[in-house]
Amino acid sequence: xxxxxxxxxxxxxxxxxxxxxxxxxxxxxxxxxxxxxxxxxxxxxxxxxxxxxxxxxxxxxxxxxxxxxxxxxxxxxxxxxxxxxxxxxxxxxxxxxxxxxxxxxxxxxxxxxxxxxxxxxxxxxxxxxxxxxxxxxxxxxxxxxxxxxxxxxxxxxxxxxxxxxxxxxxxxxxxxxxxxxxxxxxxxxxxxxxxxxxxxxxxxxxxxxxxxxxxxxxxxxxxxxxxxxxxxxxxxxxxxxxxxxxxxxxxxxxxxxxxxxxxxxxxxxxxxxxxxxxxxxxxxxxxxxxxxxxxxxxxxxxxxxxxxxxxxxxxxxxxxxxxxxxxxxxxxxxxxxxxx
Amino acid sequence: xxxxxxxxxxxxxxxxxxxxxxxxxxxxxxxxxxxxxxxxxxxxxxxxxxxxxxxxxxxxxxxxxxxxxxxxxxxxxxxxxxxxxxxxxxxxxxxxxxxxxxxxxxxxxxxxxxxxxxxxxxxxxxxxxxxxxxxxxxxxxxxxxxxxxxxxxxxxxxxxxxxxxxxxxxxxxxxxxxxxxxxxxxxxxxxxxxxxxxxxxxxxxxxxxxxxxxxxxxxxxxxxxxxxxxxxxxxxxxxxxxxxxxxxxxxxxxxxxxxxxxxxxxxxxxxxxxxxxxxxxxxxxxxxxxxxxxxxxxxxxxxxxxxxxxxxxxxxxxxxxxxxxxxxxxxxxxxxxxxxxxxxxxxxxxxxxxxxxxxxxxxxxxxxxxxxxxxxxxxxxxxxxxxxxxxxxxxxxxx
Numbered sequence: 001x002x003x004x005x006x007x008x009x010x011x012x013x014x015x016x017x018x019x020x021x022x023x024x025x026x027x028x029x030x031x032x033x034x035x036x037x038x039x040x041x042x043x044x045x046x047x048x049x050x051x052x053x054x055x056x057x058x059x060x061x062x063x064x065x066x067x068x069x070x071x072x073x074x075x076x077x078x079x080x081x082x083x084x085x086x087x088x089x090x091x092x093x094x095x096x097x098x099x100x101x102x103x104x105x106x107x108x109x110x111x112x113x114x115x116x117x118x119x120x121x122x123x124x125x126x127x128x129x130x131x132x133x134x135x136x137x138x139x140x141x142x143x144x145x146x147x148x149x150x151x152x153x154x155x156x157x158x159x160x161x162x163x164x165x166x167x168x169x170x171x172x173x174x175x176x177x178x179x180x181x182x183x184x185x186x187x188x189x190x191x192x193x194x195x196x197x198x199x200x201x202x203x204x205x206x207x208x209x210x211x212x213x214x215x216x217x218x219x220x221x222x223x224x225x226x227x228x229x230x231x232x233x234x235x236x237x238x239x240x241x242x243x244x245x246x247x248x249x250x251x252x253x254x255x256x257x258x259x260x261x262x263x264x265x266x267x268x269x270x271x272x273x274x275x276x277x278x279x280x281x282x283x284x285x286x287x288x289x290x291x292x293x294x295x296x297x298x299x300x301x302x303x304x305x306x307x308x309x310x311x312x313x314x315x316x317x318x319x320x321x322x323x324x325x326x327x328x329x330x331x332x333x334x335x336x337x338x339x340x
Numbered sequence: 341x342x343x344x345x346x347x348x349x350x351x352x353x354x355x356x357x358x359x360x361x362x363x364x365x366x367x368x369x370x371x372x373x374x375x376x377x378x379x380x381x382x383x384x385x386x387x388x389x390x391x392x393x394x395x396x397x398x399x400x401x402x403x404x405x406x407x408x409x410x411x412x413x414x415x416x417x418x419x420x421x422x423x424x425x426x427x428x429x430x431x432x433x434x435x436x437x438x439x440x441x442x443x444x445x446x447x448x449x450x451x452x453x454x455x456x457x458x459x460x461x462x463x464x465x466x467x468x469x470x471x472x473x474x475x476x477x478x479x480x481x482x483x484x485x486x487x488x489x490x491x492x493x494x495x496x497x498x499x500x501x502x503x504x505x506x507x508x509x510x511x512x513x514x515x516x517x518x519x520x521x522x523x524x525x526x527x528x529x530x531x532x533x534x535x536x537x538x539x540x541x542x543x544x545x546x547x548x549x550x551x552x553x554x555x556x557x558x559x560x561x562x563x564x565x566x567x568x569x570x571x572x573x574x575x576x577x578x579x580x581x582x583x584x585x586x587x588x589x590x591x592x593x594x595x596x597x598x599x600x601x602x603x604x605x606x607x608x609x610x611x612x613x614x615x616x617x618x619x620x621x622x623x624x625x626x627x628x629x630x631x632x633x634x635x636x637x638x639x640x641x642x643x644x645x646x647x648x649x650x651x652x653x654x655x656x657x658x659x660x661x662x663x664x665x666x667x668x669x670x671x672x673x674x675x676x677x678x679x680x681x682x683x684x685x686x687x688x689x690x691x692x693x694x695x696x697x698x699x700x701x702x703x704x705x706x707x708x709x710x711x712x713x714x715x716x717x718x719x720x721x722x723x724x725x726x727x728x729x730x731x732x733x734x735x736x737x738x739x
Contacts, residue, residue, distance in 0.1 A: 149696070
């Protein structure tokens with residue numbers, strides 16, 4: 001929701017090109033790494049094989065920091081979502097109520113298991129895509145094709161330099177290292193995930209392109225949530241107007257699924273790290289931890305929150321991409337060393 | 341789990357749900373809303389201090405149909421005008437709405453009118469605030485007026501509609517159809533103000549006073565009409581376009597389709613109406629070696645012939661077309677001259693150079709206004725008459 005604005009602010013009219021280069025490449029690399037690790041350690045998650053690769057102590061340290069990253073990533077996601085709700089649809093509702101509602105919803109979904117989360121996604125994704133396509137179609141009559149000219153005004157460098165935020169999102173594919181062992185038909189997952197990555201990059205690019213074609217790069221960069229502003233702008237005659245609520249509701253539903261998935265992965269990872277058989281008790285414990293942290297964040301200033309956001313973005317790629325590759329490389333070297 | 345405990349849990353959940361589904365903090369009942377339709381924004385000086393003045397036209401639900409006599413006739417005012425002042429925009433709005441018992445709703449605003457002083461100095465501040473506020477749609481119209489916007493909001497509506505509806509109708513289509521102005525939305529004006537290579541315009545609302553020489557209506561205290569534009573250089577209002585310059589601007593900068601601009605044209609003292617139904621233009625820019633900008637503007641119009649008289653036949657179409665083209669060319673040149681006079685490129689000439697010749701733009705980026713001032717502009721107009729609109733009997737009489 002905020003990515004078109006962030007990119008248009010820096011890359012101007014060429015912002016729509018950003019997702020289809022470096023972020024897609026990073027996502028594909030993370031996917032390749034996850035698939036290779038799965039081949040090396042079939043049936044094991046990153047939590048289990050990290051101890052095998054780098055030893056018990058270092059393995060525990062790595063997995064503990066990975067769990068902390070997942071936890072903070074999920075808290076940041078909840079915080080950003082309620083921030084969006086507070087600015088747009090529910091300005092009078094206390095942020096704490098929205099935050100705690102999200103956490104409680106997560107606590108309800110997570111113990112039901114990964115299949116429930118997958119079925120939710122199956123149900124919501126077509127609705128969300130239809131709503132996005134609906135907005136794009138309505139926006140077509142206001143397209144000003146001159147808005148994307150001149151292409152690549154600042155060259156390729158701004159596109160590469162501003163790829164961190166979308167690369168962080170696409171790098172989330174690296175989290176596959178946690179739930180690949182739970183997936184059926186894991187032979188075709190690589191191909192399917194690659195198709196999903198291309199589709200995600202394409203749709204993100206289409207959303208940014210539509211926003212720039214209607215608003216121009218300067219206005220797109222000025223709005224915090226420019227696609228939300230676009231949903232407020234589009235209309236068909238006097239009959240269909242102000243469709244932003246539809247977009248917001250579906251977007252929040254999608255975010256809820258992502259939040260539930262991260263919460264689930266965090267619970268499973270913690271349970272595996274501690275050697276527990278069931279992750280459900282961990283999920284309940286994490287609900288309380290997340291609730292407490294969100295209450296604490298309520299007293300954090302905007303500037304401090306910005307620092308946390310930037311910090312997470314920079315360490316995010318480390319856990320999504322660098323950690324799996326480090327483990328893969330170490331495993332390969334160890335294997336070659338032992339065969340000698 | 342015991343079935344009794346399950347039922348108990350479901351009952352507790354349902355009971356709690358009842359608390360939440362009745363509404364939450366952000367809920368607003370329709371009957372409690374103070375619906376804002378039209379905004380006026382001014383800068384005024386009170387006791388030597390510059391202040392924002394906000395005037396709001398709000399819907400008056402009981403004014404829609406109020407029984408004042410035995411016959412249940414429509415009377416009362418449809419909209420109430422509120423006014424407030426403050427050191428900041430929010431302060432002025434809060435001063436304005438604090439006396440209304442309703443909860444303010446700004447999502448229904450159709451247009452925002454700026455007084456001359458605020459348009460000259462602080463329009464960017466208000467635009468930024470409007471873009472930040474979640475209820476405001478980027479599709480609302482922005483308008484400018486000479487003097488105070490509050491004066492405009494005191495005018496009486498015509499033809500039984502509310503003032504806000506009249507303003508929105510004028511911006512929507514009526515003015516464009518008459519070639520007097522065109523509605524400019526928040527999206528467009530914010531894009532122009534933030535643009536590194538183009539200036540913008542806002543349509544001008546004028547007041548018509550009965551009894552005065554230029555009055556266009558009788559029987560009302562004062563009414564409003566949309567005609568001409570206010571010209572912005574960056575985010576400052578620098579001047580105005582009259583009706584002819586406004587038409588010139590429309591022919592160069594806008595693609596008009598299905599419009600009905602009535603243009604009186606003449607040839608050797610013979611007057612006729614050229615009724616324009618479609619118009620489009622193309623701007624071509626070229627930067628020569630001595631950093632001289634050459635601009636070629638081509639305007640193509642299609643239209644029909646109106647009230648030319650019975651003595652006109654197909655053989656006259658050619659001179660009528662060239663005469664209409666010459667009239668349009670003169671209007672376009674007026675708009676270009678005014679643009680140079682105000683040093684404001686609202687026609688999009690430099691934007692065209694930026695978009696189509698990046699190397700040239702890099703060269704002139706720092707001093708593009710100077711380049712625009714010295715640009716050589718050539719205008720070519722091709723006008724076509726596609727329909728004579730004459731009655732057969734009158735044509736037969738000629739032969």
